[in-house]
Amino acid sequence: MATFFDLQEKNRKKTRLIVVCFVLFFIWLGAGLDLTFFFWSGGAVQTAGQGYRHAYTPITPAGTSAAREKHFRPIFTIIVGLAGLGLAWWNMSHASSTLLSAMFARPADKRRSLEEQTLTNVVEEMCIASSIPPPKVWVIPDSDPNALAVGLNYGDYHIAVTEGLLRTLNRDELQGVVAHELAHLKNQDTRLMTAMTVLVGLAALISEYVGRSRFYRISTDAEDSKIGAVIFALWILSVLIASLATKLMALMVSREREYLADASAAQFTRNPEALAHALEKMASATSPTALVKPASAHLCIVSPTAADIDYSDENSWFATHPPIKARIYRLMTIGKPATGI
Amino acid sequence: MVAFIVLLCIAAVIVLVLVSFYNRLIALKGQTANAWKQIDVQLKRRHDLIPNLINAAKGATQFEKETLDAVVSARNSAIKAGASAAPASVGQVAAAEGALTAALTRFIAVVETYPDLKATGNIRQLQEELSSTENRVSFARQAYNDTATEYNVAQRQFPTVLVAGIAGASQAQLWEIAEEADRAVPTVDLSMK
Numbered sequence: 001m002a003t004f005f006d007l008q009e010k011n012r013k014k015t016r017l018i019v020v021c022f023v024l025f026f027i028w029l030g031a032g033l034d035l036t037f038f039f040w041s042g043g044a045v046q047t048a049g050q051g052y053r054h055a056y057t058p059i060t061p062a063g064t065s066a067a068r069e070k071h072f073r074p075i076f077t078i079i080v081g082l083a084g085l086g087l088a089w090w091n092m093s094h095a096s097s098t099l100l101s102a103m104f105a106r107p108a109d110k111r112r113s114l115e116e117q118t119l120t121n122v123v124e125e126m127c128i129a130s131s132i133p134p135p136k137v138w139v140i141p142d143s144d145p146n147a148l149a150v151g152l153n154y155g156d157y158h159i160a161v162t163e164g165l166l167r168t169l170n171r172d173e174l175q176g177v178v179a180h181e182l183a184h185l186k187n188q189d190t191r192l193m194t195a196m197t198v199l200v201g202l203a204a205l206i207s208e209y210v211g212r213s214r215f216y217r218i219s220t221d222a223e224d225s226k227i228g229a230v231i232f233a234l235w236i237l238s239v240l241i242a243s244l245a246t247k248l249m250a251l252m253v254s255r256e257r258e259y260l261a262d263a264s265a266a267q268f269t270r271n272p273e274a275l276a277h278a279l280e281k282m283a284s285a286t287s288p289t290a291l292v293k294p295a296s297a298h299l300c301i302v303s304p305t306a307a308d309i310d311y312s313d314e315n316s317w318f319a320t321h322p323p324i325k326a327r328i329y330r331l332m333t334i335g336k337p338a339t340g341i
Numbered sequence: 342m343v344a345f346i347v348l349l350c351i352a353a354v355i356v357l358v359l360v361s362f363y364n365r366l367i368a369l370k371g372q373t374a375n376a377w378k379q380i381d382v383q384l385k386r387r388h389d390l391i392p393n394l395i396n397a398a399k400g401a402t403q404f405e406k407e408t409l410d411a412v413v414s415a416r417n418s419a420i421k422a423g424a425s426a427a428p429a430s431v432g433q434v435a436a437a438e439g440a441l442t443a444a445l446t447r448f449i450a451v452v453e454t455y456p457d458l459k460a461t462g463n464i465r466q467l468q469e470e471l472s473s474t475e476n477r478v479s480f481a482r483q484a485y486n487d488t489a490t491e492y493n494v495a496q497r498q499f500p501t502v503l504v505a506g507i508a509g510a511s512q513a514q515l516w517e518i519a520e521e522a523d524r525a526v527p528t529v530d531l532s533m534k
Contacts, residue, residue: 114466117466118469122473124473124477125473125477125480128383128477128480128481128484129483131372131376
């Protein structure tokens, strides 16, 4: 029996692993530099009597002191760590309002129409089912059916659906979609996704900077600093592929999270078929969700560019969402005997 | 001396781990109690909604009087059962609420057969509120059962079972349908579209 509890547990484990890799990678980003300078400065002490003939010496921290001892100084580990923290904090404190206003979202009003009354009711029902505080409900004036959740902390929860979604889905299907979005909030996916976005941005920034700068193209004295050279070479390599790797990992997290939210939605509604039908309807509306920018694509329940409707395994590495067909299949098989997906 | 310090560290770690297990059980206990209260909140919401519903339906001519009366009397007995709710009378509350659900289901079925009534914006809004309320009640029960199950499992599962006694944990009762009639799937279509 594949219950939703099993699915949630499996997804959580995978995501935890990916996040740990992320963190380790960023520590390596800083530590690699530190280790390199540590070993190189060791070489500098040995050759100090012969004068400053090494071109790299000026960029070594405090490298001009000839008589100094070997000290390991985690300067770059700290700098990279702090920069990451700062960027994360800045993004966290601005994300929700920026995203929502960029999509021209307006607050849902119970008295405006029966559809919006139903929407607010469904959101409140699902909050009871999922035991989370009610989020603010927004409507995006876009005719393509889509939905997304934004939120960082308890008390800063937002759910936005498009007008097209309200028109297209019936009550049960809307319930499934809302449950999916609430699951993202409850599992703190939106928070995780913001963190991922920050990490990708930071990695790309570093990668680009290192790629353009020339400070690593300094010849090294192999006798003095073999270990340093090896570590530095590894570091350069890892930084250069950082942008790609972090992007891939972020997307992998995003895809896993969609499956997890689907499973949680099934738990909250006890009606996985309704969400499956909703996904089918959203897939059949092929027009892109114009008001959702590509940068926020991973927040949506289905890809706003409709890229998840029909793609093969090769390019699914670069997708923000798992294929809709795979999600529908998983939803339809919840609670049924496993057939080995 | 070193051995003593190592032993002390190990003991400290064990105590910290036990404390975290204890806290997890206490948190689950609180969540279970809260989920139980949530059911009451939603039942009250349902009781408060019914007078509006009756007023809107009365406006329509020739509306079946016995259906309305059934809803009103079921509501009153449900409120009475809820007011006298000592923990022992959970079964009574469940039975009274079950009767109210049945009466409301019939009411909605009747509304569906009155095209004029159904077309009225007012009654459609009330109908939406009513379906929502029914959903809220059942989702509150579902959330209670989910939380209580997690609590019950944690009490018996290793390692939290080690501190279950200290945390004063006891198995929470799940909300179950008592009446055989309630188990039957209603044939009424409640979907709004």
